[in-house]
Amino acid sequence: MTATDLSAEERIRKAIDVGREYLGVDNGVLSYTGDGRYEVVETNIQSGPYARRGVVDLNGTWCRHVVESGEPLGFADARDSEYRDDDALETTGLHCYVGAAVDIDGETYGTLCFSDAEPRNDPITESERDFVAVLAEWVGSELERQKHYAELREQNERLDEFAGIVAHDLRNPLSGAIGFTELAQDHVSGQAAEFLDRVRGALDRMESMIAECLMLAKEGTDVGERTRVDLDGVVRNAWDTVRTRDATLSVDIATGTTVLADEMRLQRLFENLFRNCVEHGGPDVAVTVTGDEGGFAVADDGPGLPTDVEHALTAADAENIKSFGLGLLVVERVISGHGWDLAVDSSDEGTRFAVSDVNAAEPVHEALAAD
Missing domain, CATH: 3.30.565.10 (Histidine kinase-like ATPase, C-terminal domain)
Incomplete structure (x- = not known):
């Protein structure tokens, strides 16, 4: 099976596994950090507050630093870093951490981070932080694609609904107006007939506009x-x-x-x-x-x-x-x-x-x- 055969969720899980293996750590988490909360979107963690769909206070996580600065963060042992006294060390129990921001449409969506309860012997290198940043950028692109597909599906549903309204609620009374106008034209002459001709012309134009709306709404722009x-x-x-x-x-x-x-x-x-x-x-x-x-x-x-x-x-x-x-x-x-x-x-x-x-x-x- 190739990457293109996988669903978006499966591709993100695969990216998390690749990151964990590359960094040599136990945990990988994709989070959503809107509204001051830390919600786990995808992870390999099976239980506890950081399992999938778990929600914790963002302020108690290492990821808050990434969200605040917008820059990747990484250390092999928190106790040997400037974050030795950070509250996140106690609340998370994680000594090793590497994380980067995930952006969608130019705004911070959350973070992609990799961590371990045990310190790592080797320091986190600049290239490893860059690797996580690139992986986070790819995940952001994948999520952005999902968002746009969802918006497109919603738009198509609205267009289908609109087309149905046009076809039924506008065409039916318009057909009646055209029919009665034709009947009236058979019984009048002179200026009244001229006025009815103008009415019929306007009704015909309305019918054409409805057809044009339906064409734009139902057929879109691409030609198959x-x-x-x-x-x-x-x-x-x-x-x-x-x-x-x-x-x-x-x-x-x-x-x-x-x-x-x-x-x-x-x-x-x-x-x-x-x-x-x-x-x-x-x-x-x-x-x-x-x-x-x-x-x-x-x-x-x-x-x-x-x-x-x-x-x-x-x-x-x-x-x-x-x-x-x-x-x-x-x-x-x-x-x-x-x-x-x-x-x-x-x-x-x-x-x-x-x-x-x-x-x-x-x-x-x-x-x-x-x-």
């Missing part, structure tokens, strides 16, 4: 398995699903051009780019899509994007992109999730989104399938 997608076909399908009003589409894509992509996400990318063209370029904007094996571009002849939007997209600054609408955030997520490059060029004469390196690397699953 990809297939060869016909670029011309996905462009035209996307155009047909968007309310383009009097906008026109021109497609100039080399015959047979395919893109290695998640087809559904690629279509969403084009849908959101087209929607952006119409919303910001006006109802009669002219949209042009070009493409070949190296990439594709969507351009319009509208008034151009605000400078801060252009900069946020080019820098993949998700926080700022969100302030300009979920549609552009979906665009950024799809592009970054595929590992593609995006360039945005906008002026008074129009805006051009250019995506490149679309077929730069073959996914692992395809490479394996080809072997």
Whole structure:
């Protein structure tokens, strides 16, 4: 069994055993020292106050010096050191000690220490203190990884809950509003019909925003398995699903051009780019899509994007992109999730989104399938 086959807890226990053997001492302890207490997280000690999950007063331990200074501490015999009169000698009964701080996200989590009730004949060397410090740093990284995985799982659970709320509590009444609006449109004319058209347009936009929220919440940013997608076909399908009003589409894509992509996400990318063209370029904007094996571009002849939007997209600054609408955030997520490059060029004469390196690397699953 290799180290990667072990759980995080098993790897930490292994590190404790390695440290004990290297230093030639009986005890190894990983502690948590928050709130002024000393809680044993992991150890080889089987019984007593320093066994696993044991809690004692931090002030009665050698480790308090490590927590206070942030520096490694070590001595072979407390009676022959500056700590000969320290209270910890009586409360712990430990004469030999080496310990270092364990940090997580820049803050002290606790300590990793090695000790023995009997003094060690050889003095604790600088290299041994350095060894314990490095081991403590590794343990801190392992605990930090566990913490981040736990936070990620919690975040995913919240996203799943959010997606369920969106799907049920928002879509159901929205569907009713769309249905009643359609019924009303069949019975009115003139200005009332014009007002209802605007209402229906707003409801359709709300439905699109819900779909975008679900895409961001449930699918995340990473793209898994990809297939060869016909670029011309996905462009035209996307155009047909968007309310383009009097906008026109021109497609100039080399015959047979395919893109290695998640087809559904690629279509969403084009849908959101087209929607952006119409919303910001006006109802009669002219949209042009070009493409070949190296990439594709969507351009319009509208008034151009605000400078801060252009900069946020080019820098993949998700926080700022969100302030300009979920549609552009979906665009950024799809592009970054595929590992593609995006360039945005906008002026008074129009805006051009250019995506490149679309077929730069073959996914692992395809490479394996080809072997």
